[in-house]
Each structure stands twice: as C-alpha cells, then as structure tokens.
Amino acid sequence: MSASEATAVAPAALRPHPGGLFLAELRLTFRRLRTLALLGGYGAVPILLGVVIKITTASGGPNFIAFVAQNGTFLVLVALFFLLPLFLPVGVAVVAGDSFAGEAHLGTLRYLLVAPAGRVRLLAAKLVALLAFCLASAFVVYVVGVLVGAILFPTGGMPLLTGSTVSYAAGLWRGFLVAAYVAASLTGIGAIGVFASTLTEAPLGAMAATIAVPLVSQILDVVPQIAVIHPYLPTHEWLVFADLLRDPIFTPNVVHGLVVQLVYVVVFVSAAYAR
Secondary structure (H helix, E strand, C coil), rough: CCCHHHHHHHHHHCCCCHHHHHHHHHHHHHHHHHHHHHHHHHHHHHHHHHHHHHHHCCCCHHHHHHHHHHHCCHHHHHHHHHHCCHHHHHHHHHHHHHHHHHHHHHCCCHHHHCCHHHHHHHHHHHHHHHHHHHHHHHHHHHHHHHHHHHHHHHCCEEEEECEEECHHHHHHHHHHHHHHHHHHHHHHHHHHHHHHHHCCCCCCHHHHHHHHHHHHHHHHHHHHHHHHHHHHHCCCCHHHHHHHHCCCCCHHHHHHHHHHHHHHHHHHHHHHHHH
C-alpha cells in the first residue's frame, strides 16, 4: 500500500463508531452504584406494598386496597401512584442534574465537547441515557409489581374504573400503558434537569434545583387562584394515567399530558444546547 493510500484509509479506520458515545453513556449511567440503588429502591416498593396489603387485607384492611386484593396487576398502579409525586422525580433529578455538571466538576466536559464527540452528539447521548433511566424506573416497578401481584393476589379478570372487567392479559397491557405514560411524564423534569446541569459545575446544585421543580409545580397545582396556569404545569397531568383504566380508554387528558411534556423537552433541551 502506498503512503497516499494509507493516509486516505487511516482517518476512516480511526473514525469512532457512531453509536459508541451513546453506548458509553448508557454504560456509565447504569453502572453507577447510585443508579442501581435507585432502581433497586423502586423495585422494593411494590414488594413492600404487596406484603403490607396482603397482611392488612387478611386482617380487614381499608377499602382502598380492595382493587389490589381482587387483581394483583393493580399493585403496579398503586406503587406508581405512591412513587410518582416525589421518589421517581428525585431519581430523574439525580441523573439529569449530574449529566453535565458532573462532567464539568471532574474536568472532563471540555474534552467531551471536542471532536469526535461534539455538542449535538454529546447532548443527544445524555438525553438517551436519561430517557433510558426514565423507562427503566417505571418498568422496574411494572415488572416487580406484576410478579409480586401474581404471587400474592388473584390473577383473573381485572376490574376497571368504569365497572367492566377485562382479561388478565388485557390488564397487563393496561399496566404496561400506565408504566409507559409514567416514564413519558418524567421526561419534562428530566429536560429541565439537563438544562440546570449546564448552568453550574456543582452537581448537587443542579439536582436540588431539579427536585424543586416538581415540588413547586404540585404546590401551585392546588392553588385555585392561579387555576389558569394549571394545565401548563409539568406535573398537572401526572396522575391522569387512571384514564387508561377506563373502558374505553379516555385519551384527551393523556394526550394533553404527553404534549405538555414534549413542549418542556423541546424548550429546555434547546436551552441546554445553547449553553
């Protein structure tokens, strides 16, 4: 091979795989002890709830656990209901807040921003890892909830909120849709956290600012004097996943919730890119 041919081949041989940065970011995110601890904690919630509900049911528990006692799939929904207002956003805030601030704190951000990474690919890789964490968080609860529910409670027909009953397989599908909606509902907070992470070199500061957003949003959402802004708050439609348990499924609120999250993602991802 001539010298000119070697020169032409060398850049192509040294060019990194286009998905290498994304895979590296996913490995970095899911190999961290705190990520595994968060996912383990989420998975422990349906186990704890299942045991408590089983015990309280056997001794005459309150009526609100009746649905779980009738069909174990409802354990997924109860667990997500308890986790969504605070604990799931905390995990998203930890991952999103550390995305850029952690790199800046360690002094590796400037090296990641140069070729062959670049700003667009780096931002996209961080967002893919964040989305993967949102999905993993919701579906860890789903999988563990389904298994524990099947062990501790009946697995026959699943009663819906409208009074009708669907098969166990259809109930699993409804639970899957709920978990997917919960994961999507976390993306807006995640995008805000990524933007906050670009504003500071202190990961804890970015995490704290991100955690404050859903807390403040939920407080504002119960103030009737500012009801005009309620539909635009990032947490306003979080709990409308109950509409997925109707027959037929009531979609307007679910669609509105997804659109609101998409708007937050577009706005704050654009702001993060500008930073």
